[in-house]
Amino acid sequence: MEGKPPSTGNHGPALSLIGAVKTFGEVVALADGRVELRAGEILALIGENGAGKSTLVKILAGVHTPDSASFMVAGESVVFGSVADSKSAGISIIYQEPTLFPDLTVAENIYVGRQPKGAFGLIDRGRMRDDAAALFARLGVRIDPDRVAEGLSIADQQIIEIAKAISMHAQVLIMDEPTAALSGAEVDRLFEVVRGLRDEGAAIMFISHRFEEVFELCDRVTVMRDGRHVADHVTADVTIEELVLEMVGRDIDQLFPKQEAETGVVVLDVEGISAGSVFRDISFTVRAGEIVALAGLVGAGRTEVARAVFGIDRYEAGEIRVEGRALQSGSPQEAIDAGIAFVPEDRRKQGLVMEMSIQHNITLTLRDSLARFGLIRRPEESAAADDWAKRLQVKAGSMRHSVATLSGGNQQKVVLAKWLATNPKLLIVDEPTRGIDVGTKSEVHRLLSDLAVRGVAILMVSSELPEVLGMADRILVMREGRLTAEIDRVDATSENVMRAATTPVEVSVGA
Amino acid sequence: MSAQEISSTDIEAVLATGSRPTLMTAVKRLLTAREFPVTAALVALVLFTYANNQLFLSRQGVKDLLLNATIVILLAVGQSIVIISRNVDLSIGSILGLTAFATGTLFVNNPDIPIWAVFVIVSLFGALLGALNGLLVTVARVPALVITLGTLYVFRGFNNLWAGPTQYFADDRPDAFGDLSVDTVFGLPIITLGALLVVVIVAGFMGRTRRGRDLYAIGSDPTAALLFGVPVGRRVFLAFAVNGLLAGLAGVLYASRFNSVGATTGNGIELDVVAAAVVGGVAIFGGSGTVVGAAIGAMLLTTITSSLTTLRVDKFWQQAIVGVLILAAIAADRIVKLRAERRLQTSEAHHG
């Protein structure tokens, strides 16, 4: 550990893990994990995808037992055989994807395995409910402790996860990308709560891909790369560029290499579509060579509009035309036939068939065109898959391996390959760089930009403001199911986008 | 389970005062409980049959209804524990057969054996068979449907091997044992009272103990349960073992109630038992439903047979009606769920 940074807490580390090794079969997930958390301090853990962060978190959580490690909690050497061991050591984890039980009530979700007991050792439901209500009151949120978790927004689910951590009086709180699915205001509220916990003496580890959050919230930062610990810094003493260099091990030339593209004819023409209370009266166009971003808070209806355009969801009123031809509502096949491609937000569930081979994933969109007399031509299929994998530089052992063996970034490339193979006129990308590493992120951005130059119309849904500002020719802002602003690239600032996303403004939206 | 029903004003009231839900919400809760449709169907069926034939609810009639339901209730309660944990046990009929025959064997080979000892030994035997299922499912981490389909065959094979053509009859067993399913207390047969006690205990276990709630958590989301530190393997194992135990108990009661036990006892009952749990509102993919619902479901399915006979409905229609009932139960459950979802969506949209 180079240059011991000044400690904000006044005693030894609350948790330290040194020399952690973890392998899965032949895959080395963690070769030298090292992390040190101190009470009253927030540590950021950053690294590309596949750097070993999640494995490290799972070791701290007791999900995985390291093959070897020196592991101390509160000054005592520990070995976790199970999640329960980790919990009883005062470690609480908030995972990237909230892990609530949809059928259980909110209160029970908070107290699973620790429900307060009453008479005869039976669970005291009343007390459990009251305790949960008290927790929410403390966090200043309104969630009914008695409702089932199914159907809660992601933000509410994160709040419940935090309430759970608080209720456990956790000495160590680890948050694995808690903000990935949150909107700005929700992030602010989360940070407030986290700072409060820190001030009460908790040791907190915060994992994020968003540098601005790291700098805003964290006291120190630990960088990992390829399963190894790379460096520790005090946040105030380091710059984004330095961190990126350490994470990637090489220079990233440009984060958002936006090229100027010539805009052509109107490819997508959306006219006054509505779907219940989800979105209302949405009209916009996307031209060839143009990147249009749909911005707004999570839950504003952006993804829903994108899904409706692609035919996944139905809409009631209005019309969607591609190159002047009207599309039928609710038919993805027709959208695909019309030349639309869709890279969905949830890669694992919507973008890929995880158990299928890389090859078959890529050719999934081509399955009909690769067939002759109704039968898929195998050699042509391999050729097409190899070609697209090469074009997008997918790094894989064998095209026949399951796509689950790839890193997040490479998986996203497979999704893109799959869709680009259809030679689309309009590419819809929903959170194209969520949860992928910095290196691949810039590759994806360059790719989108290239496509625009080649005349593809691109509709991008993104929660990352820098991405929106950096990539889009035009920004459409949504709020509560309505379009509230249309801002040109030259006029766009984070302020006016955020204002349109958060406050009701009288903006007339022209097509 | 019915929290969706509570309007936002109720939420605020609860939050503000921290008080228990009001009478109104309690009534709403009752009406939207998963057990409500099946209970209503049962009540309607019984009343309708009674209106047509008063004998249906005579002393003997009630006793018969209860006795018929008793064994299926025990099996359905056990099965629902397993289903709630997102598993299934198809070997239940074979376990029932083995344990019923074990009961007969015990009495024949040890005429002086105390009855309670038989209950204990055979229930433990059932638990052992259930534990074997649990072990295979949890240790080998393979789907319960495949494993228990396998043990369905294996257990049945061993039952045939063990029993051969031997059957034990009612008079091979002490009269006091047979009387358990004859004598009544306050008009309720003793074994039914026993089964009710089991339902209460298991309902308490599933609803009000941490282990029981863990099973719901596992069924709701097994991955989350693992991340949560719920000892998934141990809990699922427990579910199978308890299911086996209850099947063993049902086996003993079967021997008390029916005339003969032999190689074919319990064949083919597994799907009826799963059907009873499903009709009683236990979601086939785990996480929700209650054992009380399953018990009522079992009661409904056994009652419908008696009721159709009593009503002199052509017996050929009976099975078809049972089928329609099962379909209606799952469709009703789905509709309730869809409506609740829609309500949630709109309410969320309103709150922004």
Add this chain to the structure above:
Amino acid sequence: MKSSTRAGEANHWRRLTSLIGLLAVLALVAAACGSDSTTAEPASDGSAEDGAGSGDSDGTSDVNDLSITYIPKQLNNPYTNVVLGGGEGGAAEAGFEGIAVVGPLDASASSQVSFINAETQAGTDVIVIAANDPDAVGPALQEARDGGAKIVAFDSDTNPDFRDVFISQVVAKDVALIQVELIAEQIGGAGQIAILSATANATNQNEWIKFIEEELASNPDYADIELVATVYGDDDDTKSFQEAQGLLQAYPDLKGIISPTTVGIAATGRYLSTSEYKGQVALTGLGLPNEMRPFVKDGTVTAFALWDPAQLGYVAAYAGRALAAGEISGAEGDTFTAGELGERTVGEGGIVIVGPPTVFNAGNIDNYDF
């Protein structure tokens, strides 16, 4: 790159174990086959001995290595077991070299076919079968006959086209009459009665029921007896039990039940003896004395009937012997000697009657053990 290849190998190893596992199971099967062929031998030894002991059957000395296989409706059924016990004894006495019993574990219509096929292939000389369905086994039996086998139906007949003789318990009408007689006696000659049968397709049951109905309709002595329902317990203990229950509830004035099947009568007996209907509702039919003894003793049942099931199997063995030896062809009027039971004659339609039914009651039931 390397790692993935190695992971692949691990996968192969995993598959190799499946192979080993499968082979282990196959070995188990092999062991099962092996063990059985050894157990089959002592049985035929025994038969040879017995055949020598009872050397009084004169005409059969020229055919000495005949084989006989019994295919009952279902294995592991107590009634069947008594029948088969008689059959195996008879076959040994009649001098069969190879004696086997095979059959399904469930009594479904089609389940007997593959057993018949296997016997056809084994070149069994005599197949004795109690058909679950008179027609379903037909084509398979025909194939067996084409291969030279003699077919003896017993207990439950096949379609007459497919067998040489049928060894019937008794004259079907006698069985029906005796049951009507018993029930009339027990209910005092008037009132509602019902029938609880086995499966809806059972040939023998349906024939008896037909005769019972005819007798009730035609005999003026039974004018006051009304047959209100026929229900089917499928020869399943639980089902029969509940059908009995349903009958009593649906027909509150029911005076008596006839159950012409051993499973049905025992289940009904059990229900009656544990309910308030005990002593109120009469029960008779065809039952095994060992199963019915407690119900006769406790007063639930006054009297019931049955032939000696063992004789069915016994006579079937001798009939098979005579057919295989070419002594009889199954035509009406043929006669053969059925061991200690003496001479039997093939009646109309190739039916051989074994003997009159016995009525069992509290006075004589302890004299029987089957």
Add this chain to the structure above:
Amino acid sequence: MAETIGRSGQKADWVRLALSRDAIMIYAVVVAVLFASLRLERFASTLTVGFLLLDLIPVLLIAMPMTLIIITGEIDLSVASIAGLSSAMMGTLWEDGFPIWLVIVVCLAIGLIAGAVNGILIAGLGLQSLAVTIGTLALYRGLALVVIGDNAVASFPAGLTSFTTSKLGNTGIPTVMIGVMVIVIMFAVVLHLTPFGRGLYAIGSAAEAASFVGIDVARVKIKLYVWCGGISALTGIYWTLRFSSARSDNASGLELTVIAAVLLGGVSIFGGKGSITGVVAAVGLIGTITYSLRLERVSDVVLIIVTGTLLIVSVVAPRIFEVISGARHRRKLSTQLAVDRSAITTHTRSTAHRKEE
């Protein structure tokens, strides 16, 4: 990195093929047949071929659509009841004097309708297939009882019934086997070679991802259930003619046999995995074992124990080995890594980074 794909990939393919689940099932069948032929004197005969295949046909037929359905992550327990219903209809209509071709057409139509009802309830209304088909299992069998009651109809045209058991020359192979093979090949082609089949795997492992590439998941599933209903009805017709007996309880209990065979054939109950080859081999294996035991007059008790054990072993054995070998690899690797690590700390950190994934 990319250039290594081809060569090492090819070699791995060869090994993988030889040790694939399908291949293992085929070895097992070959071993079982060889063993039976050598050990049982009567096994190696054309009679065996005939009887064995006739017995296999119902399971083999229904296993085809069942494989596809299970690959999409669903299940159909009502198949045997549909077969029973079509058998019952066949008996009733024939007795009522309808021409046999019309009877067969109507029975097939009823199967298709029954399948469509399953499909609509499952894919249309989004109900769970396990629960729905337990319901229709009771319903269709119940309707069979309603249709034919306690009758058994046996008077089918002799030409037709003898055709179902007739053999091709003296090969012992049943004539109907030609039709069955056509159906099997059709299903194999559909599953393994067509875009539709590819879609089934996608639906089974990720239904949402499948719908995002334009697959109409509900329609595909309904289609499968309709096929399944049709094939089940066809099986019911075959059953009726082969045993020349139309009864309400025909083929009862067949559903579990079929599912056991499909699962033994390596189809994952969770969907997304499996092949027709494996399933056909599994049906063959069960059939061979069954028939061998019958020939040796071994009680069916042994048969059901063996069937159950096979099923369990086929899923548990690989898993147990996985655990053992996993532990061994881990031990080996961690010692190796410990050496690596000490080497690396003396090195600079800017070692060229390797991506393990």
